[in-house]
Amino acid sequence: MEINFTHKQSAHCENGVVSNLMRFNGFEVSEPMVFGIGSGLLFSYLPFLKVNHAPVVTYRVMPGVIFNRFAKRVGIKVKREKFKSLEKAQERLDQNLKKNNPVGLQVGVYNLGYFPEEYRFHFNAHNMVVYGKKEGTYLISDPVMEDVTSLTEKELEKVRFAKGAFAPKGHIYYPTEFPEKLELKKAIVKGIKHTCKDMTAPIPFVGVKAIRKTAKLIRKWPSKKGVKTANHYLGQIVRMQEEIGTGGGGFRYIYGAFLQEASKVLDNQELSALSKEITQIGDLWRDFAVDASRIYKNRSATEDGYNKVADQLASIADKEEAFFKKLKKAV
Amino acid sequence: MKKNEVPQDKSNLESANIKEMYYAVDENGEYTTELSTGWDPKTIALDNAIKEIEERTEIARQKVLNDKASPIEYYMELHKMDVGILASYMGMWAWRVKRHFKPSVFKKLSKNTLQKYAEVFDISVEQLKHIDK
Numbered sequence: 001m002e003i004n005f006t007h008k009q010s011a012h013c014e015n016g017v018v019s020n021l022m023r024f025n026g027f028e029v030s031e032p033m034v035f036g037i038g039s040g041l042l043f044s045y046l047p048f049l050k051v052n053h054a055p056v057v058t059y060r061v062m063p064g065v066i067f068n069r070f071a072k073r074v075g076i077k078v079k080r081e082k083f084k085s086l087e088k089a090q091e092r093l094d095q096n097l098k099k100n101n102p103v104g105l106q107v108g109v110y111n112l113g114y115f116p117e118e119y120r121f122h123f124n125a126h127n128m129v130v131y132g133k134k135e136g137t138y139l140i141s142d143p144v145m146e147d148v149t150s151l152t153e154k155e156l157e158k159v160r161f162a163k164g165a166f167a168p169k170g171h172i173y174y175p176t177e178f179p180e181k182l183e184l185k186k187a188i189v190k191g192i193k194h195t196c197k198d199m200t201a202p203i204p205f206v207g208v209k210a211i212r213k214t215a216k217l218i219r220k221w222p223s224k225k226g227v228k229t230a231n232h233y234l235g236q237i238v239r240m241q242e243e244i245g246t247g248g249g250g251f252r253y254i255y256g257a258f259l260q261e262a263s264k265v266l267d268n269q270e271l272s273a274l275s276k277e278i279t280q281i282g283d284l285w286r287d288f289a290v291d292a293s294r295i296y297k298n299r300s301a302t303e304d305g306y307n308k309v310a311d312q313l314a315s316i317a318d319k320e321e322a323f324f325k326k327l328k329k330a331v
Numbered sequence: 332m333k334k335n336e337v338p339q340d341k342s343n344l345e346s347a348n349i350k351e352m353y354y355a356v357d358e359n360g361e362y363t364t365e366l367s368t369g370w371d372p373k374t375i376a377l378d379n380a381i382k383e384i385e386e387r388t389e390i391a392r393q394k395v396l397n398d399k400a401s402p403i404e405y406y407m408e409l410h411k412m413d414v415g416i417l418a419s420y421m422g423m424w425a426w427r428v429k430r431h432f433k434p435s436v437f438k439k440l441s442k443n444t445l446q447k448y449a450e451v452f453d454i455s456v457e458q459l460k461h462i463d464k
Contacts, residue, residue: 011352011354032354052411115349116343116347118377120411121411146349146350164412164416167419232383235376239377242373243373247352247354248332249332253355256356256362257362260362289372293372293375296376
């Protein structure tokens with residue numbers, strides 16, 4: 001069976017799944033709108049948690065959080081299910097497809113065959129929609145792909161039951177109840193306020209404080225960890241910032257698109273100006289990535305190079321702090 | 332970033348026919364999207380990460396050939412895993428997996444455990460025991 005489902009590419013997988021599922025249910029909501037209302041933007045540095053042998057840096061909230069916040073704020077209900085049994089997981093998916101209900105899936109990337117080999121890491125927070133099944137093959141709408149694709153039963157089972165951090169455990173999710181009309185205005189304000197709170201939180205691991213902390217550590221890495229490890233860590237930051245799904249500049253551009261759209265919905269000129277400001281901050285993040293890549297490209301970096309990129313980060317932290325204070329007052 | 336500044340550098344995304352989506356502003360300052368074939372600073376970071384894994388894998392391979400480690404450590408690195416991920420796939424505590432890195436412990440592993448490792452790495456038990464096969 002094949003459900004009449006419109007696939008639209010997005011920058012980020014979770015926003016894209018939500019946006020595409022909403023469209024299927026008759027609500028047109030853009031990717032930046034989902035991201036902004038779901039308070040997706042963040043900066044967080046978790047030195048005690050390591051992935052690929054480097055401390056975790058993230059520019060977005062935890063997987064699943066965007067959809068949950070978005071749903072709560074616009075008044076839709078989401079059903080989520082995880083499974084212990086592989087058979088049950090497939091059975092439930094097939095039941096939904098039979099009922100003409102496309103579902104969102106959380107999957108691991110490592111065994112996702114249509115990704116280039118170099119991109120297949122043990123990353124378990126990828127999202128896709130399954131919108132049909134034909135002769136034992138599942139029809140897949142992966143939001144980061146230009147076109148729809150497909151996976152065999154075995155292939156899908158493997159990615160649904162990937163193991164490690166954030167193991168999906170066959171996780172499926174889909175919206176079940178909708179309001180008559182989507183009330184975006186209040187939801188936008190709530191989403192913005194939440195992001196402002198996160199980004200200016202008085203905790204060293206989150207928001208602008210975490211950016212400053214990262215800058216400080218970068219200065220110490222070459223002498224404390226050695227150039228090789230320092231470069232590996234720096235590379236990991238750039239990868240998290242610019243990996244597929246960020247829309248560029250560590251999600252700052254998607255957020256700019258959200259503020260521009262929000263300024264029209266709320267008829268608030270200030271948000272339009274702030275959209276320009278976060279776009280410029282996004283450009284600074286890109287400059288940071290360019291300079292960081294120069295360091296690890298040459299492998300013969302001087303302390304000076306690390307200090308320079310650390311200065312860039314510290315300056316970004318100041319700008320983002322001012323930005324989120326203004327943004328809080330603007331709504 | 333302006334729409335016409337969205338990078339179109341060469342990258343290995345091309346091999347899988349993937350283009351990634353950027354958000355950028357057009358000439359009227361309106362946000363829009365644009366597809367990109369890749370961006371060098373990012374490609375360099377990814378290449379370095381891959382090289383790092385290849386180095387780790389080669390070190391593990393040498394250790395196995397010199398009887399300093401069991402093949403499990405080698406296959407773990409080859410599959411870009413760390414002990415935590417492998418333990419999760421095996422349904423075991425990490426310290427047990429780590430113990431299996433010792434050649435002396437590996438030699439005494441049960442058929443079932445070997446079979447399970449082989450399944451996780453998608454190879455035969457024979458290949459698990461002899462990394463050059």
